[in-house]
Structure formats: structure tokens, C-alpha cells
Amino acid sequence: MAERLRGIELLQALEHGELRVAERGADGRWTVQAWIKEAILELFRGSAVVPKGLEAAPAEGAALFRDKQPFDLRRFDERSEVRVVPGGSAVRRGAYVAPRCVLMPPCYVNVGAWIGEGTLIDSHALVGSCAQIGARVHLSAAAQIGGVLEPANARPVIVEDEVFVGGNCGVYEGVLLRRGAVLAAGTILASGTLVYDLVHGRELRGTRAEPLEIPERAVVVPGSRPARVAPDFAAAQGVHVACALIVKYRDERTDRATALEEALR
Numbered sequence: 001m002a003e004r005l006r007g008i009e010l011l012q013a014l015e016h017g018e019l020r021v022a023e024r025g026a027d028g029r030w031t032v033q034a035w036i037k038e039a040i041l042e043l044f045r046g047s048a049v050v051p052k053g054l055e056a057a058p059a060e061g062a063a064l065f066r067d068k069q070p071f072d073l074r075r076f077d078e079r080s081e082v083r084v085v086p087g088g089s090a091v092r093r094g095a096y097v098a099p100r101c102v103l104m105p106p107c108y109v110n111v112g113a114w115i116g117e118g119t120l121i122d123s124h125a126l127v128g129s130c131a132q133i134g135a136r137v138h139l140s141a142a143a144q145i146g147g148v149l150e151p152a153n154a155r156p157v158i159v160e161d162e163v164f165v166g167g168n169c170g171v172y173e174g175v176l177l178r179r180g181a182v183l184a185a186g187t188i189l190a191s192g193t194l195v196y197d198l199v200h201g202r203e204l205r206g207t208r209a210e211p212l213e214i215p216e217r218a219v220v221v222p223g224s225r226p227a228r229v230a231p232d233f234a235a236a237q238g239v240h241v242a243c244a245l246i247v248k249y250r251d252e253r254t255d256r257a258t259a260l261e262e263a264l265r
Helices: 007-015 034-045 232-236 252-257
Strands: 022-025 029-031 049-052 066-068 196-199 202-204 218-226 240-249
Touching: 007 066, 029 202, 218 232
Parallel strands: 196 240
Antiparallel strands: 022 029, 049 066, 196 202, 218 240
């Protein structure tokens, strides 16, 4: 596959999984293909906003939607082996969805995203632009996986294989969830989130060079810590700020609680 594809050819290559915005190397490090994001942005800049959905519009001809011309919604046939449950889900052009994935309504997958085989995206869940989601991942109801198109060299959110993301979780700003990690419901992670690994007695932080990384098979729950700005006043008022806690690493009990049901696929 030659680099520097443009326009519809770029979107098609992304949809077929021939290109992806970030690649995992043999050493486990992820490399961002910045030129792909630049090409997507170029397509946005060079495209007009046009009416869409005219075939289902009222008699007077008003469009149901208006969007940049190339960015239609994807359609899936039997060959795709993707299960899209009726009820308002949408996958934008330029997103890859592997076989045996299940999309529950309503969910949304944005341009440049990559979703691995057998992943389940539950109701009201978002996979943002260029997010990389591995195989056999469970994104629970209302989970939000942030997107990123600019700056072009910024790393997207990456969720490796067999991760479980609980309901109402948010993962943003290039956070990396390593294989098999578990986020309890309501956990919010961004590049500046402080994570306390209670098992190993350490703090995990993101930096400008390396965004926050959650270790393999870590089980993460929401937490809080005393505010460090104006600490005396904060202590007097009982003010805390949000953080996240690694309370354990996956065991057989965790695996049973997060197991995917093959019958759904």
C-alpha cells in the first residue's frame, strides 16, 4: 500500500483495514501515522457541506442531514460479518470495523477509528475519530472513547485487546489501555489523570512525550485524593480531586465477570 493516498481512496483503505492511524510494533510501542490524519484533515478542508439523506426527506425536499460531502455513513452487508442492531447507530466513512463486531443502538464510530474482531460497542457509546480499539473489547453503555485529528502528530486513544470498559467511563487525550485492563463504571482517564497503583505502591502519570498508560490486566476504579492547591483551605473544607486507583490485577473472578458471550456474536 503506497503512502500518501488521498480522498476517497484513503477512506476506502481505512475502511478495509489496509491503513490505520496507529500501529503497534513488536516491542509494544505504538507509532502514529501522522500523514493519515493530515490527509483526513485535508479532505475536510477541501470538501463542501452538502445535503444528505434526501431519499427519506419530506416532500418539500429538506435534507435530513448536512455534512462534508465525502463523509457518508457506512453500510454493512453479509460479507462484512458485522452485526449492527437497529436503533440509530452510525459508522462514518473511513472507519474500520472487523468481522464479528456488535454495534448496539445508538452508538457512533467516527472517521479514522479502527475496531478489532469480536468487539462489542454498547448503547450510547462513542468511538472518537482515529481511536484504536483492539479485538474482543467490551465498551459498555455510555462509554466515551475520545477522538483526535489535530494536532496531526498527537497520539489517539488506544485500547488494546480484551479490555473491558465499564459504563459511563471516559478515556481521552491519547491514554493507552494495555491488553486485558478493566475500567470500573464511571472511571475517567485523561493525560493529566493521576493513577495510584495500590498493588505496587506507585504513581502513574502521563507526560508530554508519553501519555498515561494503564498496565496490562490492571483493574481501575474511580478514586479521589486531597486537593494540593491551597491544602489548608481544602482540608478544612474537605475538598478532594478526582484520581483513579488500581486496586488489583485480573484474576479468575475478574475474567468470569468480564467474559464475552459468544452467543451474541
